[in-house]
Amino acid sequence: MMGAMTREPSSWATTPATRRSMQGNKARDTSPELAVRRLLHAKGLRYRVNVRPLPDLRRTADIVFTKQKIAVLIDGCFWHGCPEHYTRPAANREFWDAKVNRNRERDADTDRELEKAGWTVVRFWEHEAPTDVAESIRRAVES
Template structure:
């Protein structure tokens, strides 16, 4: 499992590139809330949007996940704890008025980027900041 990268995976780089092409700037691999030990893949601090790019295997994608045949009890428990942690992370961030966007690794990066951009524009407009400035 050492070979599994924690960040800068191909799907993550593709999503970041697509978002960057839309003129949005973000922070990579930071905690949205310093008091919560959870790191988002992309963070838009001003809009209070945290983006998580979830791997189909590690987060139990309903379309692509296939249960492990070897050591199945371990993997069943592991994926259940991952899903529970994801739900808790969403809840903690939402309680602090953050928007959480989860993107599956199999999603088309350009479409996911457009979804993220739209959410950020709506959040900025709702916050009364007017036009979205990229910085």
């Protein structure tokens, strides 16, 4: 209908600026992931990116070595509640506490499901040095 006003759906964001900022966060190809992938590739390792290790489980791993059944996840400090760097937001605390707790629970469930299916799960925090992360992954792949 011409001239009808459209309403924005209600949002969890406390301000439009917060909403835009959060929408700009990437789900894949983050700087830590890219740095680790470059190092792995330079070591001669080949992998798949952002795939479901288990087709029936709606969860993706950042880096996957299908032959070795190794799933690598590089968790963001904010989104996954890093014990070293996570800071609770001042605004909308109940929402963010619940969100981070759900993420942690889903991470633990993902680890259990993959391990039950015979996969090795290796998790790192985004703040860890890419060289250390890549070396740990190389050792896991080569063992």
